[in-house]
Amino acid sequence: MNETAFKNVKSLPSSHLLGTGTPMCAGCGGLEALHEIYDVLGENSVFVNAAGCMTLLAVYPFTPFRGSWLYTAMASAPAGAQGIRDALDILQQKGEIGPEEDMQVVALTGDGAAYGMGLSATSGAIERKLDFLYICYDNEGYGNTGQQYSGATPHGAKTATSLGLSGFAGYKKPLFDIWAAHRPAYVATVIGAEPLDLARKIEKAKALKGPRLIIALSPCPTGWDFDPKESVNIGKLAVKTGVWPLKEYLDGRVVHTKLPPRRLPVERYLETQGRFRHLFQPRRQEALLAEIQQRVDGYWEGVES
Amino acid sequence: MKRRLLTGNGAAAWAARLANVDYIPAFPITPQTEIIESLADWIDSGQMPGRLVTLESEHSMLTAAGAAATTGVRVFSATSSQGLLYAMEMLYTVSGWRAPFVLVNVSRGLSAPITLEPDHNDILAARDSGFLQIHCATCQEVLDSVLLAYRLGEDERVRLPVLVNMDGFYLSFTREPVEIPKIEQVAEFLPPFQVGEIRFRASAPESQAVAVLGGGPYSYFRYETHLAARNAIQVYAELADEFEQAFGRRHEAVECYRCEEAEYLFVMIGSFATKAKAAVNSLREAGWSVGLVRPRLLRPFPDTEIRRLLAGRRAVAVIDQNISFGAGGVLHGEIAAALYGQPDAPPVLASFIGGLGGRDIPAEEFYQIAKVIRDAAEQGETPPPRLLYTGTELRETRKLQAIARVERAGLGGEA
Amino acid sequence: MYRIRFHGRGGQGMKTASRILGTAFFIEGFEVQDAPRYGAERRGAPIFAFVRAAREPIQERGIIRQADLVVVADDTLVPVPAAGVLAGCDAQTVLLINSHQPTEVWKERLNLSGPVLTLPAHEEVADRAELPYVGAACAGAAARLSGVIGLASLEQAIGEELGHLGDQVVAVNRERASRTYEMLVEQAGLVKGERAITAEDWQAPDWIELPFEEADVSAPAIHAGLTSEALKTGSWRTMRPLVDYDRCNRCWWVCSTFCPDGAIRVDEEKYPRIDYDHCKGCLICVAQCPPHAISAVAEHEVQSEEAVS
Secondary structure, eight states: OOOOSOSSGGGSOSSOOSOSOOOOOTTOHHHHHHHHHHHHHOSSEEEEEOSSGGGGGSBTTBOOOSSEEEEOOSSOHHHHHHHHHHHHHHHHHTTSSOGGGOOEEEEEEEHHIIIIITHHHHHHHHHTTOOEEEEEEEOSSBGGGTOBOOTTOOTTOOBTTBOSTTOOOSOOOOHHHHHHHTOOSEEEEEETTSHHHHHHHHHHHHHSOSEEEEEEEOOOIIIIIOOGGGHHHHHHHHHHTTSSOEEEEETTEEEEEEOOSSOOOHHHHHTTOGGGGGGTSSSOOHHHHHHHHHHHHHHHHHHHO | OEEEEEEHHHHHHHHHHHTTOSEEEEOOOTTTHHHHHHHHHHHHTTSSOOEEEEOSSHHHHHHHHHHHHHHTOOBEEEEOHHHHHHTHHHHHHHHHTTOOOEEEEEEOOOSSSOOSSOOSHHHHHTTTSSOEEEEOSSHHHHHHHHHHHHHHHHSTTTOOOEEEEEETTTTTTOEEEEEEOOHHHHHHHSOOOOOTTOSOBTTBOOEESOBOOSHHHHHHHHHHHHHHHHHHHHHHHHHHHHHHHHHSOOOOSEEEESOTTOSEEEEOOSTHHHHHHHHHHHHHHTTOOEEEEEESEEESOOHHHHHHHHTTOSEEEEEESSOBTTTBOHHHHHHHHHHTTOTTOOSEEEEEEOOGGGOOOOHHHHHHHHHHHHHHHHHTOOOOOEEOOBHHHHHHHHHHHHHTTOOGGGOOSOO | OEEEEEEEETTSOHHHHHHHHHHHHHHTTOEEEEEEEOOSOOTTSEEEEEEEEESSOOOOOSOOSSOSEEEESOGGGTTOGGGOTTTTOOTTOEEEEOOSSOHHHHHHHHOOSSOEEEOOOSOOOSOGGGOTTHHHHHHHHHHHHHSOOOHHHHHHHHHHHHGGGOHHHHHHHHHHHHHHHHHTGGGTTOOOOOOOOOSSSOOOOOBOOOOOOOHHHHSSOOOSSOGGGGSOGGGGOSEEEEEOTTTOOOOOSHHHHHOTTOOEEEOTTSOEEEOTTTOOOOOHHHHHOTTOOEEEEEHHHHHHHHHHO
């Protein structure tokens, strides 16, 4: 898998497949990631969607997809993918459709479904070696209901259900590790702000068979409280500060695909977002800031050693 | 045709096999498990084509079932009780996809307290889900109803999933003579699934189960589902004729057993209705003018037929093997609604609740019910709802409560 | 209509017995209904299965309260109340007990108004849970007592029900079933299946109005611990572990720790004491005792010795 069509940013697709006109918020990091993914994946795909922000991608009679789409429910998008994948296989085995009618089956869910309610369905699908792509747009909270904390919310973040001075008391669940522990075909983290890394990973995933799972950190102007124009900057900072490691799991190994040469202080990322403002104002919460920095440092020590 | 002894579970599995199903998403639960075990065995040993996949929950099982049906294959699945409830979100969801397939439910009482034996609260919880419902009283009916259900659900005037219900233990584990039709004969009655325009193909982009904003379009889609379900009354009537021609057995939407000119009627669904038939036979021999009306089709609700069958009777006893807490028997309420305002409605429509959690309804209770409604008709007054529960049973329960260290001071009227 | 119940222990093949008899009736042209009765019970626990057979379609369902024939595969179940062997037995019920004890002993012991027969259907085995082919033997006996099932139909039924287990199994089961079938030649047709069910006269059920009771009382909650000890699961046991206290080295922990049911306590002298009210007879203690101080004896033998003494 050394040959990539995406040698540099100039080779990224210049015309885009995902349609305009969706009701996603202006500056949505999830939609940005999705359209970049869709460009590589192509229209020969059926998206099986779980309850979340992207439920509203298709609102009758409008759809941005050139290919197909099925809305299921919050907990069971991977099971919907199972039903479609199996049915397409059966129809081909019976000779009722030719291989040209086949499609990539893609589960599309937010972090609420991926980290919580749908984790059992995902675990089951991986265990059954389902040939599908799973895309989680991770905006670190139940965004569609007003950004309450979820299993993906980072420590210290203010959400609609963690309004106190210390923000969210829990820690972001290591979903990448949980998925990778199932030993699927492929797991990767991506972010729309790093389109080349993203395109190469989707290219790789597309060529593989079996369960392939992608987590896209999705800067969320509405839920994270920042100016929509900062969406990509914040995404880049997430990578540069080491908060969002870009990595992939393949053949039993985890490889970091973009090692930040000199990691910027985490504060640079945190200070861009209203959800972390209480860490700085009315006065700096040094202990909490230090803890967050330490956790990031601790992660990268494990990687770099 | 071959007649042999089969359990209700065996009959359901045979029906799926004869229906040439492509896909069986599965999840084990007592007392349904034998259905998927049989199918798994037949598929593994090459006795039938098809693919069986065990999902990690009934919620996922129903999602996969609906998704496969919307892709255009014939789907079968089975569950029971808590499993049906765990899948309930998806029952309501997939019916809106207008994806026809057949789900067999093996009725079992609901938790809490959790139990093993049947009543109908599980299946009635799915009453408003958009699944059509056929209720079986014999193992033969289980087999026949699954075949009918595919025709019914796949009919272009309907296009809805169908639940076929049988009682746990009383049918699921009980063998009875069942005629197994030849697969060629079934193929003639039940041609391959024609998925129509709603399916997933690379050449034809399709967005299914799409969200709507606003009550206007929402009401349209939901009411269309209702109209499709209502169409199923007429479609079922046609299919009953066709089925009889093909297989020689007639399954009316509402079975009418010795009820011509009967002054008194029992109304009930499910396998306990055959016990009512036995009671009707004994009562008839003893000179009573009694019959049984048994809805097989519960969704759509065959209200016109029920009105016709109940008209002019002196008294009717509805025996519900379910309980809607705070209201009473579900079937009783539905029958009453169907009869309201009809000039020749029976003056007495009494409610009895019995058979909860598999509690037996012995012959003498049916006799007594007949007596109660006859007396009520003579007095011109409908009796209050009656739970079939005896002093002996309460005394037995009191013994259990004593072991559970229930304070005697808290106990009400001692039996 | 014939209404027949088979009583045995989990593992003794009562479902098989009911299926063989059901199929044999069916071959003879009867309408049939047969079913096992499962609960939460396991191997060794009392279970039963039943068969209804009639010339017309059968509308009755569920358990048979008053049977025309009750067949008991394991005589140690007769005195176990939870087994319900004698439930509904009346003058029209034939009771057939698989037992090596004489018929007269059972007649005297039970004092029933209906006929009591015994059938030494098997060579004695130590572990009754392993009682081989007793299902087929019971079915053969019941077939003969009905008087309407020919030997050929019985043998065909065994072939249909057990064919998947191979010819050898079918042959042995046929041999056992035909043996009991022949043993009861004198009693052919003793079971009539003529019990009349009539609505001419019936006893009104003692229906009551269920009173409201507060949730403290009426929720399914047990307000105490250890109440399961009221259940005498010792009745499941077909083999009994016996401690030879001369050989016991008072290790004080092996048998007691490994007993899944916690039915072995250690006394002050560090000797194990087995609670036979609850010991299910799994024999882990026998297998694990380091000095082999625990041995297994057949429960039915201990029980008959106890009955004598």
